[in-house]
Amino acid sequence: MRPNSQAAKHRSSHDTEREFGGTLGAVCIPIFLPLTVLFLICVSRSPEASVLQWPPPLPSADQLWEPLAPVLLLGWIGLHALLYLTPVGKVPFSFVCFSLSGFHGLCISGVLLMLLLGLGAPLGYLFELLLPLAVCAIAVSFLLSVYLYIRSFWAPSHALALGGNTGNPLYDFFIGRELNPRIGNFDLKYFCELRPGLIGWVVINLGMLMKEVELRGSPSLAMILINSFQLLYVADALWNEEAVLTTMDIVHDGFGFMLVFGDLAWVPFTYGLQAAFLVVHPQALSSLGAAAIIALNGIGYYIFRKSNSQKNQFRRDPSHPSVARLETIATATGKRLLVSGWWGLVRHPNYLGDLLMALAWSLPCGFSHLLPYFYVIYFTVLLIHREARDERQCRAKYGLAWDTYCRRVPYRIFPYIY
Ligand SMILES: NC(=O)C1=CN([C@@H]2O[C@H](COP(=O)(O)OP(=O)(O)OC[C@H]3O[C@@H](n4cnc5c(N)ncnc54)[C@H](OP(=O)(O)O)[C@@H]3O)[C@@H](O)[C@H]2O)C=CC1
Numbered sequence: 214m215r216p217n218s219q220a221a222k223h224r225s226s227h228d229t230e231r232e233f234g235g236t237l238g239a240v241c242i243p244i245f246l247p248l249t250v251l252f253l254i255c256v257s258r259s260p261e262a263s264v265l266q267w268p269p270p271l272p273s274a275d276q277l278w279e280p281l282a283p284v285l286l287l288g289w290i291g292l293h294a295l296l297y298l299t300p301v302g303k304v305p306f307s308f309v310c311f312s313l314s315g316f317h318g319l320c321i322s323g324v325l326l327m328l329l330l331g332l333g334a335p336l337g338y339l340f341e342l343l344l345p346l347a348v349c350a351i352a353v354s355f356l357l358s359v360y361l362y363i364r365s366f367w368a369p370s371h372a373l374a375l376g377g378n379t380g381n382p383l384y385d386f387f388i389g390r391e392l393n394p395r396i397g398n399f400d401l402k403y404f405c406e407l408r409p410g411l412i413g414w415v416v417i418n419l420g421m422l423m424k425e426v427e428l429r430g431s432p433s434l435a436m437i438l439i440n441s442f443q444l445l446y447v448a449d450a451l452w453n454e455e456a457v458l459t460t461m462d463i464v465h466d467g468f469g470f471m472l473v474f475g476d477l478a479w480v481p482f483t484y485g486l487q488a489a490f491l492v493v494h495p496q497a498l499s500s501l502g503a504a505a506i507i508a509l510n511g512i513g514y515y516i517f518r519k520s521n522s523q524k525n526q527f528r529r530d531p532s533h534p535s536v537a538r539l540e541t542i543a544t545a546t547g548k549r550l551l552v553s554g555w556w557g558l559v560r561h562p563n564y565l566g567d568l569l570m571a572l573a574w575s576l577p578c579g580f581s582h583l584l585p586y587f588y589v590i591y592f593t594v595l596l597i598h599r600e601a602r603d604e605r606q607c608r609a610k611y612g613l614a615w616d617t618y619c620r621r622v623p624y625r626i627f628p629y630i631y
C-alpha cells in the first residue's frame with residue numbers, strides 16, 4: 214500500500230481553523246503537560262503541597278525510574294487489550310465487534326485486585342511507584358502518537374479527521390490525523406478512551422487507600438469518599454460506554470498526542486491527585502461535612518446522568534415515551550434540538566452536573582491547600598473551552614436553528630451565570 218498523499222490532498226484542511234493555539238500550542242502542550250503531571254505528583258507528596266512553592270519540589274533521577282513500572286504498565290495495557298478482544302458481552306452498536314464490555318473489564322480488574330490483596334500483594338506500593346508509572350505512561354503516549362501519526366499516511370482519505378490534516382506535521386501529530394485508527398477490529402481510540410486509563414485511575418486510588426491503611430491502620434473518611442465518588446464516575450462511564458461513541462472526541466477529533474496522552478497519562482495520574490494528597494496530608498472530616506459532600510456529589514451525578522441519558526435517548530429514538538413529549542426545534546439537517554427538559558435549562562446541563570461532582574471530589578481535602586482543587590479548576594477551563602468548540606460545530610451544523618436554540622436557552626452551563 215502507498216501512503217495516502219494524493220487522498221490527503223483531497224481531504225486536506227489547510228484552511229481549517231487550528232485549535233489549542235495552533236502550531237505554538239502543538240509544540241508547547243506536549244512539553245508542558247507531561248511536566249505538569251510529574252510536577253503535580255511531586256507537589257502532592259511534598260510536606261508543603263503548595264503549587265506555588267519555590268524552588269518547586271523536583272524529583273531525583275532515581276525517583277523517576279523503577280524497572281517494575283514499565284512491566285506493570287505494559288502488563289496492565291496488555292490485560293485490558295486482551296479483555297477488550299474477548300468475544301463475549303454486549304455489543305455496542307456495530308462499532309466494536311464482540312468486545313467484552315468496559316464494565317466487565319472493570320469488574321474483572323476488581324476481582325483480580327481482590328485476589329492480589331488476598332495473596333498479600335502490597336498495593337500501597339503504588340504510592341512509591343506513582344512517578345515511575347507516570348514517566349512510563351508519558352513515554353507510551355509519545356510512542357503511540359508517533360505510531361498513529363506514521364500509520365495515518367496509509368489510511369484511506371475518508372478515515373482522516375477533518376481538523377487533523379493541515380499539512381503541518383507538528384500540529385497534525387498533536388491533534389491527530391486519523392479519526393478512528395483500528396488494527397482489525399481493535400479500535401485504538403475507543404479502547405484508550407475508556408479502558409486502561411480510566412480503570413487505571415481507580416486502581417491508583419485504591420493503591421493510595423491501601424497506603425493510608427499501611428501508614429495509619431485504616432482508611433480515612435475523606436479517602437473513602439474520594440475513592441467511592443470516582444469509582445462511581447468510572448463505573449458509570451463504563452456501564453454507559455456506548456454513549457462515548459457520540460462524544461466530540463470519537464466523532465470529530467483525530468486520535469493524536471492530545472487524546473492519547475489525555476487518556477493514558479493525564480486522566481489516571483491527575484484526576485486522582487486528591488487521593489495521593491491525602492496519603493501525606495490527612496484531613497479530618499465531620500459527619501455533617503461528609504453528608505453535605507455526599508449530597509453535592511449525588512446532585513451532580515443526578516444532573517450529569519439524567520441529562521446525558523435524555524439526550525442519548527432522544528438521539529437514539531425521539532419517539533421513545535421518556536422524550537417524546539419534550540419540546541424541540543427543527544433544523545435543516547433533519548435532526549431536532551431539545552429546548553425543554555434538561556436541555557432547556559442550560560445548553561450543557563451535563564457539564565454542570567460534572568462540575569458539581571468535580572467540586573465534591575475536592576472538598577474532602579479541606580481548604581488548606583490548592584492542589585486538591587486542581588481538578589475542578591482544570592475541568593472548568595476544559596469544559597468552558599469544550600463548550601465553545603461544540604458551539605462552533607453546532608452553529609456550523611445547524612445554522613439559524615442553533616441561533617434560535619441559543620435565544621431560547623441563553624445560558625451555557627450555569628443557570629443565570631454563564
Ligand atoms: N471527565 C472529563 O474529563 C470529561 C468529561 N466529559 C463529559 O462527557 C460528556 C459528553 O460531553 P461532550 O462530548 O463534550 O458533549 P455533549 O454530550 O454535551 O454533546 C454535545 C452534542 O450534543 C448535541 N446537542 C447539543 N445540544 C442539544 C440539544 N439541545 N438537543 C439535542 N442534542 C443536542 C450536539 O450534537 P448532535 O446534534 O450532532 O447530536 C452537540 O454537538 C459530558 O457529560 C461531559 O461532562 C467531557 C470531557 C471531559
Ligand SMILES: CC(C)=CCC[C@@H](C)[C@H]1CC=C2C3=C(CC[C@@]21C)[C@@]1(C)CC[C@H](O)C(C)(C)[C@@H]1CC3
Pocket residue numbers: 246406407411446449450457460462471472474475476479480
Ligand atoms: C489536558 C488534556 C490532555 C486534555 C485531554 C482531554 C481528555 C483528558 C478528555 C477529553 C474527553 C474526555 C472524556 C473522558 C475522560 C477525559 C477525556 C479523555 C470521559 C471518558 C470521562 C468519563 C465520562 O463519563 C465520559 C465517558 C463521558 C468522558 C468522555 C470524554
